[in-house]
Amino acid sequence: MDAAGKDGAISHVMSGVNPQGCQVYSFKVPTETELQHDFLWRTTCSLPERGHIGIFNRSYYEEVLVVRVHPKILKNEKTPPSLVGKNIWDERFEDIRCFERHMSRSGTVIRKFFLHLSKKEQKQRFLARLEHPEKNWKFSAADIRERKYWDDYQDAYEDMIRNTASEEAPWYVVPADNKWFTRLVVSTVLVDTLESLKLSYPKVDAATRKELEAAKKELLGRK
16 A cells, blocks of 8 residues: 555564565566566565565555556456456465465465555655655655545455465554554564574584584684
């Protein structure tokens, strides 16, 4: 949702994480190359490697939100017309569930956050972007046009969450009118998730420990 505080939440919550192990991807309007592939392709190419944290700022879920609210976008995608039927959204929900189940079975832990901003608060944040020069760069006229479809988006959000929430890839609907609360909730979920993994430093075997002891003695014996 526009102006919900996604960028700020990512920056704040992940500020204490070593950047070497964290990757953030922000997905914009699909390129011509991306449109030549299925709707999951561009995000699949950006999945984090093992042992890393990957953050998607927007994702394949745009394909059941923006594309659903604006059917003309679907017509511009390269999907064969014969495959675009009345059940396309249910089919995409199924594709997403299967994809996330596959990623979970492959060792990827998935957590999804929907920052639920009220229409009133969104208006105030848009006005702030207009009134403060240092925030002008954040404003887009397209954001105002999208507000006309507020109810349509709410219906699409509800249907999306209901059909794609699962045990292996749960949704967290987070109130976003107060940024401090949003960040607290997201932080809590991530901390709980990391603790559930029972992570620890790699253990050193006996042979390696002997090598370390030898290296220590050598260092102590030198000036």
